[in-house]
Amino acid sequence: MKKVSFFILIICFATKIMAQPEPANYVVALNRFKELYNHNQPDSIYSMFSSEMKEALPADKFRTTTRQLKSQLGNLVQADFMKYEAPLAYYKAVFEKNTFLLNLSVNSQTKFTGLLLKPYEAPAAATNAAPASPTIPTDPSITESPVTLKTFSGSISGTLAMPKNAADKIPVVLIIAGSGPTDRDGNSPKLGLTSNMYKMIANELGKNGYASLRYDKRLVGQSVSSTKETELRFEDYVDDAVGLINMLNDDQRFSKIIILGHSEGSLVGMMAANDQPVKAFISVEGAGDSADKIMTEQMKSKSQLISDGFNRMLDSLRRGKITDNIDPALYPYARPSIQKYLMSWFRYNPTREIRKIKIPILIVQGTTDLQVTVADAEKLKKAKSDAILAIIPGMNHVLKEAPADKDKNTATYNEPDLPLKPEFVKAMISFLHKVK
Structure with missing residues (x-):
């Protein structure tokens, strides 16, 4: 297989580098990218680009590169969050045929300002371990x-x-x-x-x-x-x-x-x-x-659009059906890949x-x-x-x-x-x- 070269100009401004949790809008952007990529919709991904990104990369070039990537790597199975150092989030991107490091950045409107895919190198130790979190000492006793x-x-x-x-x-x-x-x-x-x-x-x-x-x-x-x-x-x-x-x-x-x-x-x-x-x-x-009642109550604090979208998804789950077309803002709570889990939990x-x-x-x-x-x-x-x-x-x-x-x-x-x-x-x- 040819070496995959898939990169989009990283356009972001320098900020203080400090490891932080994964921001909510990055979760939304990543899940939307995964859905569109797996469903062969590069033009829809392109619509998520910021104006600077669109100026840096023509739509036809992105379309061709993305389709080539899909044919060589297959679907994006999962993307595990590794760390966030503003403005970049780092993910271990597991495709059907290979694993890469995915770096991305998005703006306050959840538009991509940077997207980079490069070969993944596993950490020297504990490759399955979660990113380190501040911990406390074990009691001496x-x-x-x-x-x-x-x-x-x-x-x-x-x-x-x-x-x-x-x-x-x-x-x-x-x-x-x-x-x-x-x-x-x-x-x-x-x-x-x-x-x-x-x-x-x-x-x-x-x-x-x-x-x-x-x-x-x-x-x-x-x-x-x-x-x-x-x-x-x-x-x-x-x-x-x-x-x-x-x-x-x-x-x-x-x-x-x-x-x-x-x-x-x-x-x-x-x-x-x-x-x-x-x-x-x-x-x-x-x-x-x-859990369905608990989540419905929690959704009342969200916008009307999100709350209504969740309720529609919930109605479908009660009929035993998955909702594939769902608002990206709902991905942290009810993305298609976890809806069968929710169905099992709600019962x-x-x-x-x-x-x-x-x-x-x-x-x-x-x-x-x-x-x-x-x-x-x-x-x-x-x-x-x-x-x-x-x-x-x-x-x-x-x-x-x-x-x-x-x-x-x-x-x-x-x-x-x-x-x-x-x-x-x-x-x-x-x-x-x-x-x-």
Whole structure:
């Protein structure tokens, strides 16, 4: 095969270089580019160019180059975000026949101001690892070691945290992450999240004599899978959690297993705990309604155009149909490649699932959570009357002290050293001490 040369003049202004999360408009632009490229629509891609780009590259030349690229490389399977150094975002672009480094820049109108494709060179180490996020030290009283669970489609990678002074069998807590590409520590470059909340939970558990296992979700961080985004289903996350439960149950170092599920992980944990060797369940910031209702409510804060587009897509999903032609602004929430996953997720109602659990339950909810409300926790409590409900004043979705003000609240999502809300830690440890 001839060496592929596909580049478009990078037209961007110098700015201070600093690694940052992937901006939302870059997500939209990239997903739109992928859709149009895979559907052989170079003219539609060209329409996304800024005026400077169009001056630098004639439409006919771009059309010819793009079609040549498609014939040589095939479809763009996925593009994994690596880093953002304004104004450039870097992606590992996996085509059907080869892998390249894709650099792009867009302006405030989500128009391309730069697009460059060149040979990809894997990092010297940890090629499957997510971009590094600021982390916190492991507590001196704890020893951490890597854990790998082999699955039918790949492997799940995690971290086992053990108290150093453990003299006998001890309880272990399986920490299940929330929605999106969130890693074992509670960080996600794609979401602009550097909270370290799960690492902090592991530290607090270890200091109190409990082991913990936290892990990268399927297709996240160092967890690898042959499953493609279009093939992912909600039940896959449940299967992964069950596999880890069985692995912990076979480990003679542990006396009992407790599940702690955060956000979407709460529903995963409910379903994984059913009919498994689990002694207790902790739901942290878990929704009380099915995900379609939660997302519909969240879309009300978006523009009318986005909200209406989501509702049309949702109506189609309820009829079992995928919506291929969707507004680019909706790609982060409902792009065609994840709609079957959404369909699988939407069919489960947390209030129904929590009723099936026959073990002690703690429901924890912060009052300043912008994503899940106290009303959600109350619905879970109503569905399971013998559960313990702990409402934590001033705690937000990432389990930190935060005001109700949206901007100040979300600012804590990127304060990796901000500690967990002490009242949350107290409620968690107090509950665990009572688990038999």
